[in-house]
Amino acid sequence: MKNTLYRNSLVAAFSICFSFAQAQQPAIIEDFKPSELNQPQQEYPMVNSQGYARFKIIAPAADSVRVSLGLGGRGGTKLAKAEDGSWMGTTEGPMDEGFHYYNVRIDGGKFNDPGTLNYYGSVRWESGIEIPAKDQGFYALKNVPHGNVQQILFPSPSTNTSRRAFVYTPPGYEKGKDKYPVLYLQHGWGEDETAWMNQGHANLIMDNLIADGKIKPFIIVCTYGMTNDIKPGQGGGLRSFKIEPFQTVLVDELIPYVDANFRTIAKKEQRAMAGLSMGGFETKTISMNKTDVFDYYGLLSGGVYAPADFKDKPQPKLIFISCGSKERPDGVKKAGEELKAAGFNAVSYVSEGTAHEFQTWRRSLYQMAPLLFK
Amino acid sequence: MKNTLYRNSLVAAFSICFSFAQAQQPAIIEDFKPSELNQPQQEYPMVNSQGYARFKIIAPAADSVRVSLGLGGRGGTKLAKAEDGSWMGTTEGPMDEGFHYYNVRIDGGKFNDPGTLNYYGSVRWESGIEIPAKDQGFYALKNVPHGNVQQILFPSPSTNTSRRAFVYTPPGYEKGKDKYPVLYLQHGWGEDETAWMNQGHANLIMDNLIADGKIKPFIIVCTYGMTNDIKPGQGGGLRSFKIEPFQTVLVDELIPYVDANFRTIAKKEQRAMAGLSMGGFETKTISMNKTDVFDYYGLLSGGVYAPADFKDKPQPKLIFISCGSKERPDGVKKAGEELKAAGFNAVSYVSEGTAHEFQTWRRSLYQMAPLLFK
Numbered sequence: 001m002k003n004t005l006y007r008n009s010l011v012a013a014f015s016i017c018f019s020f021a022q023a024q025q026p027a028i029i030e031d032f033k034p035s036e037l038n039q040p041q042q043e044y045p046m047v048n049s050q051g052y053a054r055f056k057i058i059a060p061a062a063d064s065v066r067v068s069l070g071l072g073g074r075g076g077t078k079l080a081k082a083e084d085g086s087w088m089g090t091t092e093g094p095m096d097e098g099f100h101y102y103n104v105r106i107d108g109g110k111f112n113d114p115g116t117l118n119y120y121g122s123v124r125w126e127s128g129i130e131i132p133a134k135d136q137g138f139y140a141l142k143n144v145p146h147g148n149v150q151q152i153l154f155p156s157p158s159t160n161t162s163r164r165a166f167v168y169t170p171p172g173y174e175k176g177k178d179k180y181p182v183l184y185l186q187h188g189w190g191e192d193e194t195a196w197m198n199q200g201h202a203n204l205i206m207d208n209l210i211a212d213g214k215i216k217p218f219i220i221v222c223t224y225g226m227t228n229d230i231k232p233g234q235g236g237g238l239r240s241f242k243i244e245p246f247q248t249v250l251v252d253e254l255i256p257y258v259d260a261n262f263r264t265i266a267k268k269e270q271r272a273m274a275g276l277s278m279g280g281f282e283t284k285t286i287s288m289n290k291t292d293v294f295d296y297y298g299l300l301s302g303g304v305y306a307p308a309d310f311k312d313k314p315q316p317k318l319i320f321i322s323c324g325s326k327e328r329p330d331g332v333k334k335a336g337e338e339l340k341a342a343g344f345n346a347v348s349y350v351s352e353g354t355a356h357e358f359q360t361w362r363r364s365l366y367q368m369a370p371l372l373f374k
Numbered sequence: 375m376k377n378t379l380y381r382n383s384l385v386a387a388f389s390i391c392f393s394f395a396q397a398q399q400p401a402i403i404e405d406f407k408p409s410e411l412n413q414p415q416q417e418y419p420m421v422n423s424q425g426y427a428r429f430k431i432i433a434p435a436a437d438s439v440r441v442s443l444g445l446g447g448r449g450g451t452k453l454a455k456a457e458d459g460s461w462m463g464t465t466e467g468p469m470d471e472g473f474h475y476y477n478v479r480i481d482g483g484k485f486n487d488p489g490t491l492n493y494y495g496s497v498r499w500e501s502g503i504e505i506p507a508k509d510q511g512f513y514a515l516k517n518v519p520h521g522n523v524q525q526i527l528f529p530s531p532s533t534n535t536s537r538r539a540f541v542y543t544p545p546g547y548e549k550g551k552d553k554y555p556v557l558y559l560q561h562g563w564g565e566d567e568t569a570w571m572n573q574g575h576a577n578l579i580m581d582n583l584i585a586d587g588k589i590k591p592f593i594i595v596c597t598y599g600m601t602n603d604i605k606p607g608q609g610g611g612l613r614s615f616k617i618e619p620f621q622t623v624l625v626d627e628l629i630p631y632v633d634a635n636f637r638t639i640a641k642k643e644q645r646a647m648a649g650l651s652m653g654g655f656e657t658k659t660i661s662m663n664k665t666d667v668f669d670y671y672g673l674l675s676g677g678v679y680a681p682a683d684f685k686d687k688p689q690p691k692l693i694f695i696s697c698g699s700k701e702r703p704d705g706v707k708k709a710g711e712e713l714k715a716a717g718f719n720a721v722s723y724v725s726e727g728t729a730h731e732f733q734t735w736r737r738s739l740y741q742m743a744p745l746l747f748k
Contacts (some may be wrong), residue, residue, distance in 0.1 A: 024471075039498055055601030056450055059483030063435055085482075104485075108459075111485040118492055118499060123414055130506075138479075143529065149579075155517065157680030162515055167522075174635045261548045305747060 028052055028090065035116060037099075037128045042115040051094030051131045053077075055115065059106055060085035066105045067113075069095070076105075096132035096326075098359025101126040101200050119199050120238060122190040123247075128199065128370060133359060136368050137208075144211035145171035149203050154257040158248045159227055166193055166201050168312040169261065170210055172219035179263045181218040181270035181373040184250065184294075185365075186225045186279025188299025188302075193224045199358045205366050215370050217260060223254055223284055225275070243285045252292055272372050274320065276361045288313065296320070296372050300364040301327055301356050305337035307342035315344055320368045322349040324360035383718060390558055402426055402464065407511055409490060416489040426506045427451075427470030431487065431688050434459035437714060441487075441495050443469070448687045450479075463505040470700075471507035472733025473573050475500040478582045493573050496564040502573065507733060511582075511739050513575040518585035519545035522579050532622045533601055540567055542577045542592035542635065545585055553637045554590040555592040555644035557745040558624065558668075559739075560599045562676075567598045570739075573732045589744050598627055599649070599656055616658045625664055628666075637642025648672025648694065650735045662687065670694070670746050673737040675701055676729050678709035681716035696723040698734035721745060 032046035032054050042057035055067050057079060065087035067077040079089035101121045103366045110117055111145050118125035122256045147170040153162040170180065185202065187195040195201040202220055212285025227245040259266040273294040275283040280302010287297045291313050297305070298320040305319055319339055329350040349367045351360040389628045406420035406428050418430035429441050431453060439461040441451040453463035475495045478485050486492055521544045527536040544554065559576065561569040569650040570576040576594055583589045601619040604605035633640040647668040653674010661671045665687050671679070672694040679693055693713055698704045703724040710722025724735040 004586035041497060056484060059481045059485075062483065063437075064480075106480055106483070107433045107435035107437075109431065109480070109488075111433075111480070111488055114483075114485055114498065124488065125413060141527070143536065146527035146536060148524040148526050150522040150543075152522050153520035154513070162517065162520060169524075249671055263548075356427070373486065 006131035006209060014123075026050060026094070027029045030056065030246065035129045036264070037117045037130045038115055039117060039302065044115045045131065047111060047131055052091050053095055053129055053131070054090045055079060055088065055104075056082075056115070056234060057087045057104055057106070058085070062087065062107050064105070065101055065106055066108075068105055069100055069102045095131050096354055096357065097131050097352060097357065098357060098362065100129050100131070100357065102129060103127055120190075120192050120194055121188075121199070122240035123270070124190075126225065139204050139208070139362050141204055142208060142211070144207055146207050147173065147210075148205055149197050149265070152257075152261070153314075154254055156249055156253045158245065158253060158320050159334065163249060163254075164193055165221055165260070167222075167260075168197070168198055168220040169262070169356050170206065170208060170219070173217075173219075173263070178217075179265045181216075181219045181272070182258060182262075182327075183218055183272040183296075183369075183372060184255070184272060184274075185222050186275030187222065188275075188277030188279055193222045195358075196220070196222045200362055200365065202362075202365055204365050206364060206369070207367055209366070216373060219258075219264060220252070220371075220372060221258055223250070225279055232328070239326050242258050243282065243289075246282065247286050247289060251293055255293070268292055270295075270373055272298065272318075274300060274365075275301050275302055276300040284309075287316070291316070296362070298322075299367050300361050300368075303311055304331060305339060305346075307333065307339060307344065310344075317345060317374070319346040319373055320364075320371060321351070322347070322351065322364040322367065324354035324356060326350045326353070326355035327360070380635035395508075399513040400424060400468070408508075411491045411504045412489055413491060418489045419487060419503050421503065421505055422586065423506075425471065426465050427469055427479075427503055427505070428464045429453060429462065429487065430462045430489070431478055431480070431704060433461060436461065436481050438479070438677065439475055442479055442484075443474055443476045445486070445606065446680075450528065456683075459635075463613045467507050470728055470733065471505050472728060474503050474505070474737065476503060477501055486657055494564075494566050494568055495562075495573070498564075504704075509737070513578050513582070513736050515578055516582060516585070518581055520581050521545050521577055521584075521591075523571050526631075526635070528628055530623055530627045532619065532627060537597060537623065537628075538567055538598075539595055540571055540594075541631075541632070542571070542580060543594070543636070544580065544595040547593075547637070551637070552591075554634075554640045556632060556638050556647070557592055557594045557596050557618065557648060557670075557743075557746060558629070558646075559596050560649030560656050561596065562649075562651030562653055567596045569732075570596045574739065576736075576738055576739060579736060580743065583740070583743055590747060592747060593638060595632055599653055600709070617656065617663075620665060621660050624660065625667055627666070642666055642669045643736035644689070644747055646670035646672065646692075648739075648742065650674040650675060650738075651676050658683075661690070672738070672742050673698075674735050674742075676693065678705060679713060679720075680709065681713060681718065684718075685728075690748070691719060692745055693718055693720040694723070694738075694745060695720070696725065696734070696738040696741065698725045700727070700729035701734070720743055722740060 035045050046054045064127045065079040077089045080085035082088045113127040114129050116256045139343050150167050154161045159348045228240045257347040280299035296318040332348050338348050339346035351363045354360040406422045409419050431439050439453040451463045452467050453461035456462045459677035487501040490501050493502040508645045524541050551724045602614045645668050654673035670692040675691045675697045706722050710720050727736040728734045
């Protein structure tokens with residue numbers, strides 16, 4: 001401990017001399033530890049207590065190695081060749097708390113960092129890194145009763161295939177007899193049905209909320225939100241996306257399957273839909289098209305509702321809208337106020353210090369869950 | 375169709391001239407299709423009807439790109455720079471049917487092919503490629519009732535953590551009342567609890583066997599078979615592995631948790647253990663240490679039992695031993711005969727044309743499942 005402090009003071013002293021070159025970034029504290037998303041036995045990437053990330057890539061004969069970090073990652077990090085032939089580099093500044101996608105550009109190609117686990121985003125499995133957040137306890141794996149996450153393959157006549165969904169059932173579900181409300185929770189563009197459990201830790205958020213007595217247990221169902229499936233080599237994706245085929249999958253196929261195979265309370269008053277980003281767009285469109293299906297709506301960094309949207313439509317029991325403070329928080333707050341003024345049960349939430357990334361959505365789920373099914 | 379035939383004939387005609395250079399490999403038929411394990415929108419890697427694989431890696435400034443294929447992959451494939459700056463290459467010969475791990479060496483570093491999905495093997499997430507097998511129907515996703523695969527997090531006081539397992543429950547489990555036998559099914563060295571469902575398609579094998587009326591439904595449980603966990607940067611692994619801590623996790627923690635939380639028939643006569651490779655070693659050791667727990671033993675490419683092993687020990691209801699024809703089939707057959715001669719209910723099985731790889735183990739599960747819980 002003393003050694004660390006001493007070394008840090010040295011670093012701090014030296015970095016004053018170079019502060020002009022460091023663009024006013026704080027001095028780097030040398031307390032780097034492996035990112036918690038690393039593969040077994042892998043030391044790199046590392047993160048420090050300030051949120052800096054340090055990368056190490058083995059490619060001795062490469063000419064150029066660069067880390068591409070997504071939003072909140074302060075752009076890319078060019079790695080430099082170290083004495084042992086590896087490529088190393090540290091981010092220019094601290095990164096936002098929480099989860100970030102990234103990849104590694106090696107001699108003009110896009111690859112993943114072999115040191116870390118992969119997460120589906122940007123229509124590819126990307127490398128992931130986790131910057132420990134001050135509030136990380138709410139999604140940590142704790143010694144509490146755990147619910148299960150199960151993969152189901154449900155028949156989808158409209159798309160002529162078996163489609164996959166992940167279902168979170170709360171602790172005690174397997175041996176109990178209770179029936180539960182259900183939240184249908186959608187991922188964002190370029191992600192898939194694995195995102196909320198893998199990147200979002202939705203299951204651990206639920207386990208912890210239930211253990212703390214902050215919510216009544218409910219089921220969460222996540223399925224793939226696109227149906228214009230993407231043949232190899234074809235573009236497809238967002239531009240050709242239409243909501244109707246997905247609405248059919250969700251409302252006419254998935255919900256009846258879940259209600260038939262799980263102990264759900266199969267009525268509108270016990271059913272919620274929410275989604276992040278593109279999943280928010282889907283939630284808004286489907287909730288407005290099918291007003292008899294859901295009674296709780298959540299848009300997480302995925303647009304807002306206005307009172308005018310509900311002309312000739314029933315009011316839902318809850319509207320939850322959220323985003324990160326680095327997105328457009330004013331629009332979210334204003335929409336919340338307008339909805340409340342118009343008599344809606346609306347709640348807006350802004351995640352402090354985060355952008356269009358999963359830390360915003362983890363926190364949004366944590367805020368929204370206690371408001372559902374009241 | 376005519377075009378394809380015509381093109382193929384041309385290729386066949388030309389390749390006669392070069393047959394001496396091709397080391398007696400058959401002429402390559404140009405009917406390559408994307409491997410079914412590719413990521414969305416990805417055309418490469420491709421496979422053809424003969425079992426050749428063709429790779430394409432984008433890394434225009436790289437000096438050297440090579441594909442490292444595991445067992446059954448006929449060694450590596452050196453890629454050559456194509457006109458568009460990408461690197462391309464085709465395997466020297468047809469590969470064995472089924473699943474193969476591989477990775478890509480770029481300028482001296484080990485990376486994954488961005489075109490395909492990753493599978494945990496060799497203590498890292500590796501690239502995966504699937505060579506369509508003639509018998510692929512038994513593990514295909516079909517329009518039949520599907521069981522679920524669920525992730526459970528079970529408390530493990532002995533290792534002071536929550537450990538993960540995957541549980542396959544058969545179709546109808548969720549809403550039914552029946553109790554089921556359980557097979558505890560272990561992965562091999564360098565793999566983890568995801569292997570049997572991801573690489574092995576154990577859930578689809580079960581769905582199809584049940585739909586065909588070939589087995590009575592049972593539950594499968596897969597957990598991580600090592601407890602000497604592997605701190606970042608440390609070696610660990612096989613050399614420091616001891617069976618006792620894992621035996622405690624399996625027998626004293628996981629089995630009671632599964633019996634408490636799932637509708638199992640919680641007795642020896644309705645409980646099996648099997649494993650592949652290292653998982654076979656675990657099965658043999660634990661079945662001999664704890665003769666009151668399991669009544670069906672399966673070693674898949676993971677050693678054999680001899681009658682002498684059972685001195686002073688009860689005979690199990692079944693011993694199943696198997697391997698690929700490219701492993702040591704004589705030892706497996708001989709052990710089966712000796713066990714049968716000594717009065718055991720023993721079955722040996724050899725998977726034709728496969729090595730120490732997952733196609734051997736998919737087939738072994740398919741052969742073993744109907745023999746269990748009789």
